[in-house]
Amino acid sequence: MSLLNLFNRRGSAPVARDRLQLILAHERGGAGGSDLVMILREEILAVIAKHVIVEQDKVQIRLERGKDVSTLGVDIELPVSLAPRRQAA
Amino acid sequence: MAKVLVVTSGKGGVGKTTTTAALGAALAQAGQSVAVVDFDVGLRNLDLVMGAERRVVYDLINVVNGDAKLNQALIRDKRLENLSLLPASQTRDKDALTDEGIARVMDELREKFDWVICDSPAGIERGATLAMRHADLAVVVTNPEVSSVRDSDRIIGLLDSKTLKAERGETMEKHLILTRYDAARADRGDMLKIDDVLEILSIPLLAIIPESMEVLRASNVGCPVTLNNPLSAPARAYIDAVRRLKGETVPMSVPSDKKSLLNKLFTRRAA
Numbered sequence A: 001m002s003l004l005n006l007f008n009r010r011g012s013a014p015v016a017r018d019r020l021q022l023i024l025a026h027e028r029g030g031a032g033g034s035d036l037v038m039i040l041r042e043e044i045l046a047v048i049a050k051h052v053i054v055e056q057d058k059v060q061i062r063l064e065r066g067k068d069v070s071t072l073g074v075d076i077e078l079p080v081s082l083a084p085r086r087q088a089a
Numbered sequence B: 001m002a003k004v005l006v007v008t009s010g011k012g013g014v015g016k017t018t019t020t021a022a023l024g025a026a027l028a029q030a031g032q033s034v035a036v037v038d039f040d041v042g043l044r045n046l047d048l049v050m051g052a053e054r055r056v057v058y059d060l061i062n063v064v065n066g067d068a069k070l071n072q073a074l075i076r077d078k079r080l081e082n083l084s085l086l087p088a089s090q091t092r093d094k095d096a097l098t099d100e101g102i103a104r105v106m107d108e109l110r111e112k113f114d115w116v117i118c119d120s121p122a123g124i125e126r127g128a129t130l131a132m133r134h135a136d137l138a139v140v141v142t143n144p145e146v147s148s149v150r151d152s153d154r155i156i157g158l159l160d161s162k163t164l165k166a167e168r169g170e171t172m173e174k175h176l177i178l179t180r181y182d183a184a185r186a187d188r189g190d191m192l193k194i195d196d197v198l199e200i201l202s203i204p205l206l207a208i209i210p211e212s213m214e215v216l217r218a219s220n221v222g223c224p225v226t227l228n229n230p231l232s233a234p235a236r237a238y239i240d241a242v243r244r245l246k247g248e249t250v251p252m253s254v255p256s257d258k259k260s261l262l263n264k265l266f267t268r269r270a271a
Helices: A003-007 A013-028 A035-049 B016-029 B060-065 B099-112 B126-133 B146-159 B183-187 B194-201 B213-221 B233-245 B261-267
Strands: A059-065 A070-076 B003-008 B034-038 B083-086 B115-119 B137-142 B173-181 B205-210
Touching: A013 B146, A013 B194, A035 A059, A035 A070, B003 B016, B003 B099, B003 B126, B003 B146, B016 B034, B016 B083, B016 B115, B016 B137, B016 B173, B016 B213, B016 B233, B034 B099, B060 B099, B099 B115, B099 B126, B115 B126, B126 B146, B137 B146, B137 B194, B146 B173, B146 B194, B173 B194, B194 B205, B205 B233, B213 B233
Parallel strands: B003 B115, B003 B137, B034 B083, B034 B115, B137 B173, B173 B205
Antiparallel strands: A059 A070
């Protein structure tokens, strides 16, 4: 964001661009973004969401296949206050 | 050698049919023989946009099934004699389109015309994948709007995997036409900019079609915008697109309909 934008009201287009870039990075999959990672991400998110509100982009999941060992890295950024999930209407 | 071009988008209502009609007419005006083919079985509209809705006798499915010859189904445009329309069926469903039947019709069209432009239905189902299947190149029509860009990204993925060209291991030539673009709103930060869309979709830009009354006006009267008002901003953008498709180098611009300053002040739209 440029300095100018701090004074001007920021338009909605940059938000649209950022959201698109994020979702398409997910959907394109590509290298490393296997179905397994997508499924794990969704299920891990579902478990956490039972207790804490976490935004989708705050969950990073990496699956690295090594020769002898594969590692699954899950990195979840929790909100400052561990607010309980609001009851859905 | 004939070129088969698919006009596709994923999302509906972004301007595929308008683009098919406009490019077809502009190519025909440039001296090429052109067939525009409606693949939207059950929801045909290319006939209406071209002003030929009352002249439809046979359709694509009749030809695919062998109930009619291709020549019987092709409707020659009344304004341009080297422009023809192959309408979709309005009553049958998409399952009536067989792979072999479509392949045969496409081969026959390739022999008769310089350009075959396939107007894809929205979505990613059978009609859309069949429309792109035989294409040599694709025009992806996108609005500067999140849902349209996302769907276009999906369609680009299909163009690179589900087409005959992709299956042969060749690269599908893809071009972007950005429609309904409003430079003033993009400048104010209220609309995705051209560069944003290009960066996200990463396919080359063929044309920017500005938001314009002329597009609706042309479809109201059943005439491709490039014929109805060739000097209007969208028509000029489509005509430039055709020159690029034919290999010319044309500088990219966002054409605008001329407006005086006073006019601008009084017609400023609410965002």
